[in-house]
Amino acid sequence: MKQLLLGDEAIALGAINAGLSGVYAYPGTPSTEITEFIQANKVAKERGIHSRWCTNEKTAMEAALGMSYAGKRALVCMKHVGMNVCADAFINSAITGVNGGLIVLAADDPSMHSSQNEQDSRFYGKFAMIPVFEPSNQQEAYDMVESAFELSEAMKEPVLLRVVTRLAHSRAAVEVGEPKAENPLNIAKESWVLLPAIARRKYAELLDKQTEMLAAAEKSSYNKKEQAAGQKLGIIACGIAYNYVKENVGDNANILKVSQYPLSPKAIKEFASENDALIVMEDGQPVVEEQVAGIVGADYPVKGRLTGDLPRTGELTPDNVAIALGKQAGPAFDTAKNLAARPPQLCQGCGHRDVYAALNQVLAEYPDYRIFGDIGCYTLGALPPFKALASCVDMGASITMAKGAADAGLFPSVAVIGDSTFTHSGMTGLLDAVNDKSNITVVISDNLTTGMTGGQDSAGTNKFEAICLGLGVEPEHVRVVVPLPKNMPEITRILKEEIEYNGVSVIIPRRECIQTAARHAREAKKAKEENK
Amino acid sequence: MKKDIILCGVGGQGILSIATIIGEAATAAGINLKQAEVHGMSQRGGDVQSNLRLSTECIYSDLIPQAGADVVISMEPMEALRYLPYLSETGTIVTSSKPFINIPNYPDQEALMAELDAMPSVVKLDIESVAKDAGNARGANMVLLGMAAPHIGILSVEQLRNAIAVIFARKGETIVEANLKAFDSGVAASKN
Numbered sequence: 001m002k003q004l005l006l007g008d009e010a011i012a013l014g015a016i017n018a019g020l021s022g023v024y025a026y027p028g029t030p031s032t033e034i035t036e037f038i039q040a041n042k043v044a045k046e047r048g049i050h051s052r053w054c055t056n057e058k059t060a061m062e063a064a065l066g067m068s069y070a071g072k073r074a075l076v077c078m079k080h081v082g083m084n085v086c087a088d089a090f091i092n093s094a095i096t097g098v099n100g101g102l103i104v105l106a107a108d109d110p111s112m113h114s115s116q117n118e119q120d121s122r123f124y125g126k127f128a129m130i131p132v133f134e135p136s137n138q139q140e141a142y143d144m145v146e147s148a149f150e151l152s153e154a155m156k157e158p159v160l161l162r163v164v165t166r167l168a169h170s171r172a173a174v175e176v177g178e179p180k181a182e183n184p185l186n187i188a189k190e191s192w193v194l195l196p197a198i199a200r201r202k203y204a205e206l207l208d209k210q211t212e213m214l215a216a217a218e219k220s221s222y223n224k225k226e227q228a229a230g231q232k233l234g235i236i237a238c239g240i241a242y243n244y245v246k247e248n249v250g251d252n253a254n255i256l257k258v259s260q261y262p263l264s265p266k267a268i269k270e271f272a273s274e275n276d277a278l279i280v281m282e283d284g285q286p287v288v289e290e291q292v293a294g295i296v297g298a299d300y301p302v303k304g305r306l307t308g309d310l311p312r313t314g315e316l317t318p319d320n321v322a323i324a325l326g327k328q329a330g331p332a333f334d335t336a337k338n339l340a341a342r343p344p345q346l347c348q349g350c351g352h353r354d355v356y357a358a359l360n361q362v363l364a365e366y367p368d369y370r371i372f373g374d375i376g377c378y379t380l381g382a383l384p385p386f387k388a389l390a391s392c393v394d395m396g397a398s399i400t401m402a403k404g405a406a407d408a409g410l411f412p413s414v415a416v417i418g419d420s421t422f423t424h425s426g427m428t429g430l431l432d433a434v435n436d437k438s439n440i441t442v443v444i445s446d447n448l449t450t451g452m453t454g455g456q457d458s459a460g461t462n463k464f465e466a467i468c469l470g471l472g473v474e475p476e477h478v479r480v481v482v483p484l485p486k487n488m489p490e491i492t493r494i495l496k497e498e499i500e501y502n503g504v505s506v507i508i509p510r511r512e513c514i515q516t517a518a519r520h521a522r523e524a525k526k527a528k529e530e531n532k
Numbered sequence: 533m534k535k536d537i538i539l540c541g542v543g544g545q546g547i548l549s550i551a552t553i554i555g556e557a558a559t560a561a562g563i564n565l566k567q568a569e570v571h572g573m574s575q576r577g578g579d580v581q582s583n584l585r586l587s588t589e590c591i592y593s594d595l596i597p598q599a600g601a602d603v604v605i606s607m608e609p610m611e612a613l614r615y616l617p618y619l620s621e622t623g624t625i626v627t628s629s630k631p632f633i634n635i636p637n638y639p640d641q642e643a644l645m646a647e648l649d650a651m652p653s654v655v656k657l658d659i660e661s662v663a664k665d666a667g668n669a670r671g672a673n674m675v676l677l678g679m680a681a682p683h684i685g686i687l688s689v690e691q692l693r694n695a696i697a698v699i700f701a702r703k704g705e706t707i708v709e710a711n712l713k714a715f716d717s718g719v720a721a722s723k724n
Contacts, residue, residue, distance in 0.1 A: 004559050006569075029571055113570065170568040170583075170594040171555060240594075247593035318597040331621060332599035336613035338639035338647050342542065344578035345634070377576065384636075454571075 005174045007167035010138045012037035014145030019180040021072035022050030024060035027453035028079030029114035030168035031107035043179050055459040056424040057082035061089040068102040071186030073149050080108040083124050093158045094128040095202045099188040101149035102158040107168045110284050110315035120284035125160040131213050132160045132261040134239035138172040164283045167240050214262050222259035228252050234275030238288050241281035244321040265295045272296045280304035283316045351511035352378040354483035355445050356386040358491040369412040374398035376418035377451040396425025403438045412499045415442045420450040423460035433504045434472040441499050442506045447513040455516040468506045483509040534587035535686040536596045538615050541607030542632050543580045546673035551582045557687045557695035558586050568594040586686050605680045608632045624653040626680040657721050663714050671714030678718020
């Protein structure tokens with residue numbers, strides 16, 4: 001049966017049909033729809049497949065490893081920067097090895113459509129020395145999930161599944177099968193205690209498995225070679241790049257399609273010998289290009305992102321691939337003259353707006369204040385009309401950067417962090433600040449949801465005062481306000497008091513996200529109608 | 533036969549609903565489809581677009597190449613202009629004529645309309661007024677789809693109507709009828 005699915009949805013359904021027992025994830029564009037699909041899926045509900053959101057990518061990765069330890073198939077999903085958060089658990093899961101199949105899904109965002117960098121997760125796969133799958137289309141994304149679970153169980157290692165935004169968020173018809181049974185409970189017998197003596201033995205085992213992983217990639221049906229008569233340029237097309245290449249050259253080119261790693265030096269050498277030059281097409285960073293250059297040697301011409309034949313940054317498109325292949329662009333209309341950028345902005349009526357209005361008003365009285373921002377809708381407070389933020393680096397960095405700057409003497413040093421980001425990675429930083437009695441003011445702008453990614457449940461809802469008090473913030477310096485224009489006098493008074501307090505203060509402006517509030521109102525109305 | 537369509541507008545205007553309906557119609561008709569969307573940050577009042585590719589042949593790229601789009605369907609006139617380099621020389625722009633101004637530096641409206649009118653093939657309409665007249669103020673996107681229907685070609689008006697009925701079915705008969713009415717008024721307007 002064929003179904004119209006986003007790449008993300010194809011992965012989700014592929015996982016359910018491959019006998020998944022649990023998905024563990026923190027929302028992040030472009031990976032969010034995988035977990036949302038599983039949460040809404042009928043079979044997943046009937047089977048009780050775990051799909052509740054996790055507090056962050058590290059807790060997700062570890063819980064999935066635990067499920068694998070117990071013998072069941074688990075999936076961890078995150079956006080590329082989430083790999084940094086779970087890196088400790090991820091790298092070490094290759095040392096422990098796995099029991100039930102374990103897939104780590106990283107959704108990369110070349111061109112940074114919704115991200116702060118364009119790091120390439122394939123580096124992580126190579127770093128951890130585990131197999132990596134990189135689908136070129138939605139059908140492969142679906143099929144690869146089962147292949148990856150099988151390979152994971154055969155190798156007893158986690159497998160990394162890497163997609164990019166354009167696959168994650170593009171729809172196509174996918175031929176899907178029927179759901180297979182879950183694995184039975186089958187608890188691992190061997191020790192996963194990575195004490196040095198055991199870790200050394202386990203690491204040696206991982207190294208021994210490299211030959212098998214390479215053999216699996218070399219005979220993978222996802223990797224294939226296409227040859228055309230008279231062509232002497234060899235095109236190495238990785239993942240989604242294959243589509244852009246085919247769009248431009250059809251069947252009239254020599255193509256080595258790479259969708260399963262590790263990269264085969266044998267295949268590259270053979271392909272090089274059949275051609276006069278190679279060009280590497282890959283979305284993201286030049287991971288394969290660097291390896292290919294090393295395999296064929298300095299005298300053999302290899303083109304790609306490093307040589308400037310493709311742009312060094314940004315995603316591949318049918319157009320930049322065409323240029324790299326020497327195709328002349330046809331006539332096109334010029335860019336319009338009457339055009340202005342339309343950047344995203346905070347919704348009208350959003351509580352974050354009231355928070356920034358209050359902060360800007362109060363802080364205007366101080367000559368050298370800084371507001372350290374964080375990751376979420378409220379990062380848009382950096383843009384006009386507020387222009388409020390000095391930084392936005394990674395999940396949780398607002399509190400710790402404000403602390404470090406305060407340690408250095410900055411006053412007032414203010415952090416703005418969302419509720420979901422606070423529980424993701426802000427709590428530990430707040431404990432550091434409390435223990436140091438740092439002179440910072442932390443604003444936890446609580447909209448009761450993970451807003452930017454579309455309104456997923458937030459792990460700390462209804463727990464923020466208790467968390468802050470538990471971490472040792474003094475009760476009189478945990479203040480809750482309702483961010484509405486009519487409350488501005490009260491909010492600004494409280495802000496002023498807490499900025500003037502020499503120590504850690506936490507102000508919690510709390511009002512539901514207007515998007516989720518509207519959704520909840522619609523749902524309530526529908527439920528009422530159905531009960532009539 | 534193939535049709536490459538760029539759908540565009542401002543986050544929240546409902547372009548993804550248009551994409552979903554064309555997608556449903558294409559799937560029902562057995563036509564190959566790829567539809568790249570924008571999720572996440574840009575949806576908050578920023579410019580949004582969707583690349584929609586329909587073909588009886590195999591479709592490789594999820595993205596439409598420059599000068600490749602047969603139709604640009606836009607919920608907003610300046611957003612239609614944003615994709616000129618992607619419009620085929622023989623392509624058509626189908627757009628709402630009413631600016632959505634949520635930025636301080638929105639271009640001069642007369643100049644903008646003049647630039648739009650100077651394009652070889654443009655259909656524009658105040659879709660919000662038409663939707664209101666059809667008694668469905670929230671159905672402007674369906675009016676736009678109706679206007680664009682004759683230009684989509686690879687799918688018939690009837691196939692698109694059926695898809696609207698399927699997509700809105702779970703919301704009840706009243707919603708289906710309201711959206712079909714908005715769609716029909718768009719189809720009628722395209723003939724004037």
